[in-house]
Amino acid sequence: MRVHVPFPAQELILSKTSRHHVVVIGSGFGGLFATKAFAGDRDVAVSLIAKTGHHLFQPLLYQVATGILSEGEIAPPTREILRRQRNARVLQGLVADIDLENKTVTARFHDKQYVVSYDSLIVAAGAGQSYFGNDQFATFAPGMKSIDDALELRSRIFGAFELAELEEDLENRRRLLTFVVVGAGPTGVEMAGQIRELANTTLSNEFRRIDSRDARVILLDAAPVVLGAFGDRLGGKAKRELERMGVEVRLDAMVTDVDDTGLVVKLKDGTTQRIESACKVWAAGVQANELGAVIANATGAELDRAGRVKVQPDLTVPGHPDVFVVGDLAFVDGVPGMAQGAIQGGEHAAATIMARVRGEETPGAFRYQDKGSMATISKFKAIASVGRLRLTGFPAWVLWLVVHLVAMVGFKARLTTLLRWFITFVGNGRSERVTTNQQLIGRLALKELGQGITGPLLRGAHIEPDSVTPRKYD
Numbered sequence: 001m002r003v004h005v006p007f008p009a010q011e012l013i014l015s016k017t018s019r020h021h022v023v024v025i026g027s028g029f030g031g032l033f034a035t036k037a038f039a040g041d042r043d044v045a046v047s048l049i050a051k052t053g054h055h056l057f058q059p060l061l062y063q064v065a066t067g068i069l070s071e072g073e074i075a076p077p078t079r080e081i082l083r084r085q086r087n088a089r090v091l092q093g094l095v096a097d098i099d100l101e102n103k104t105v106t107a108r109f110h111d112k113q114y115v116v117s118y119d120s121l122i123v124a125a126g127a128g129q130s131y132f133g134n135d136q137f138a139t140f141a142p143g144m145k146s147i148d149d150a151l152e153l154r155s156r157i158f159g160a161f162e163l164a165e166l167e168e169d170l171e172n173r174r175r176l177l178t179f180v181v182v183g184a185g186p187t188g189v190e191m192a193g194q195i196r197e198l199a200n201t202t203l204s205n206e207f208r209r210i211d212s213r214d215a216r217v218i219l220l221d222a223a224p225v226v227l228g229a230f231g232d233r234l235g236g237k238a239k240r241e242l243e244r245m246g247v248e249v250r251l252d253a254m255v256t257d258v259d260d261t262g263l264v265v266k267l268k269d270g271t272t273q274r275i276e277s278a279c280k281v282w283a284a285g286v287q288a289n290e291l292g293a294v295i296a297n298a299t300g301a302e303l304d305r306a307g308r309v310k311v312q313p314d315l316t317v318p319g320h321p322d323v324f325v326v327g328d329l330a331f332v333d334g335v336p337g338m339a340q341g342a343i344q345g346g347e348h349a350a351a352t353i354m355a356r357v358r359g360e361e362t363p364g365a366f367r368y369q370d371k372g373s374m375a376t377i378s379k380f381k382a383i384a385s386v387g388r389l390r391l392t393g394f395p396a397w398v399l400w401l402v403v404h405l406v407a408m409v410g411f412k413a414r415l416t417t418l419l420r421w422f423i424t425f426v427g428n429g430r431s432e433r434v435t436t437n438q439q440l441i442g443r444l445a446l447k448e449l450g451q452g453i454t455g456p457l458l459r460g461a462h463i464e465p466d467s468v469t470p471r472k473y474d
C-alpha cells in the first residue's frame, strides 16, 4: 500500500496577539533564556519555535553517548520548563523561511506547515557540525550535536565492543577495538577520555574473549595542541593526563578521508597514514545554522567563514532593528561559541525589546561577561580557566561538577544526574547502556527516505519498505 503524503501542507496562520509579539527561534541556551527573560512582562507575548521539543544541555551530550546519563536528564521538555510563564507559548517546528519584509516566520512540524507573524524576532538557531566541505564523512563519523547523535554514538561504541567479542579474525577485531575521535577541543577530549575509561574500568570484567583494555582510543587534531583555547599550560596538562590514561594523542594530523573501515590522516611532514577503525567520532568543526544564510540573503548582512551572521553591537541585523541574532549563530567579536555567550546574548536581546516596548532607554551595545571555561578529562580530572584562576586535576573537576549541576535545568534532572554521577564516579558503573538498532540506523535511514516520511508515519500510515523509493517523501 502506498501512503498519501499531504505535502506541502496548507498554511496555518496563527493569530497575532494584540500585545507586542516576539518570536524566538530555538530552544537552546540563547532561545530559552531570551524567552525566560520576558517572564512576567504583560506588554509582551512570546512564541518560541524550535525543531525539537526539548532544551538541550549540550555540554553533557558526551555522557549520554558513553552511558552515564539518560537523554531525559540533559533534555527536559521546553513546554514543561515554560509551563508557568503565561506570556509564552511553545510551538514545535523547523523554521524553513523568514520573511523580513512581511515580518513572518514559516515553520513545519512533520507535514504541517504554519506561518507566525512577529513584531520582534530573536533568532537563536545555533550551529551544527562542520566537516570542512567533506559532508560525506558524516556517514561514517557522526558528530555530537544532538540527542540523536549521542544515542547513535552510544550504539556504535558499545556495538563495536560486542562485535569484537564475536570476531575470530584478529585484524577485524583490532579494527573494531580502535576508536578514533577527531578534534581535540573540549568535546573531543571528553569523548576520548570517556571511551578510554569505559575500556579501562567499566567494561574490563564483562567480556570473556576480548579484553576491553586492549582497545585503542586515538585523539586526532590538525592543530599542534590539545584544547587550544585554554592555552599551552592547561592544554599540555590535559594531553599528559590523556596519555597517562592510554589515549593516543596525535596532533598536526589532518583527516583527509573517512570511510567505513577507517580514515586517512595527513601528517605535518606531508606523509599520509591510514588508521583502521570501525567507530569514528567527529568533534572537529562548527558550521552555523542555515538560517544565517537566509538572513544574509534577505538583508545583505555579512557572514563569517563559519556562516555566522555579523550582527550590530546591540545584536540586531544591520538595517533590521527588530531582528536579533544571538548565540552560536551570531558573530560578535570577543564572544565565544559557548553557553554563556548565548545566554547573555538572549537576555540582552530580550532586555532591549522590553525597554523599547515600554519606551525606555535601551541597554545599547551587548557586553559579554566572561565566566570562564572548563573541560573534564577523566574521572576526578579536569582543567578550568576562570578569570585569572587556572585550575587542574581534582579541584578543577569539583568545580566542573558543581558548575554543571547548577547550570542544568530542573530539580529532577539535577537529582538524578547526581545519582548517576555517584554510580559512575564512585562505582565505575554506567546505568544508561541501552542501545537499539533504531538509534544506530535512524539518521542514515531518514536521510535515505527523506524527512517527509515522518508525517505520514505519525498519522498512522502503513509503509511497506519495498514501496519506498529514496527521497520519495520529500
Ligand SMILES: Cc1cc2nc3c(=O)[nH]c(=O)nc-3n(C[C@H](O)[C@H](O)[C@H](O)COP(=O)(O)OP(=O)(O)OC[C@H]3O[C@@H](n4cnc5c(N)ncnc54)[C@H](O)[C@@H]3O)c2cc1C
Pocket: 025, 026, 027, 028, 029, 030, 031, 049, 050, 051, 052, 054, 055, 056, 057, 058, 059, 060, 061, 062, 093, 094, 095, 096, 124, 125, 126, 127, 144, 145, 186, 187, 289, 291, 326, 327, 328, 329, 337, 338, 339, 340, 342, 374
Ligand atoms: C558537544 C558539545 C559540548 C559543549 N560543551 C560546552 C561547555 O562545556 N561549555 C559551554 O559553555 N559550551 C559548550 N558547548 C557550546 C554550547 O552548547 C553552545 O555554545 C550553545 O548551546 C549555543 O546556544 P544557542 O542557543 O546559540 O544554540 P543551541 O543551544 O545549539 O540551540 C539551537 C536551537 O535552535 C533549534 N533550531 C535549529 N535550527 C532550527 C530551525 N531551522 N527551526 C527551528 N529551530 C531550530 C535547535 O533545535 C535548538 O533548540 C558545547 C557544545 C557541544 C555541541
